[in-house]
Amino acid sequence: MKILCVCGMGFGSSLMLKMTVEKVIQKKGLNAEAEATDIGTASGTQADLILTNNEFASQLEGGSVPVKAVMNMASEDEVEKAIDEYLDSK
Template identity: 45%
Template sequence: MKILCVCGLGQGTSLILRINVESVLREIGIQADVENTDVSSASSEHPDYIITNKELAKNLEGHPSKIILVNNYFDKDEIKNALEANLGK
């Protein structure tokens, strides 16, 4: 499974999200290839899941990947709830 963590510029915030997603995935026992990028680059990639916020998700409407929304990239509980709800754990 491939997961893409997306922010506006693909640098700091998406990297923090990636680290937190990887941590939560380990905690719930799911293996995935997790990468981070900017919203423009994400539109041309085809991961299984894209994790981003509501505002950036608007730029990805119609994308074939499943979009998972997270408001706070630093909140591991929110990330865990979003992943469990969408990955079936």
């Protein structure tokens, strides 16, 4: 599974979110990888799940990849909930 972490420029909050996602992946023992990217690149990048903030989530929704908004990029609980919701929908 590939999880795309998206922010405006691809190296600020997306990197923080990527680190949080990696902690959750390791804790849950998932076979997954996280990648940080900017919003312009995100729509053309192949992934299974996109995690981002509310603003970018509304811009990325409607494509073939599910999008989940995360309010606190450093919250392992919030990220885990978003990943669990995605996994439960599969």
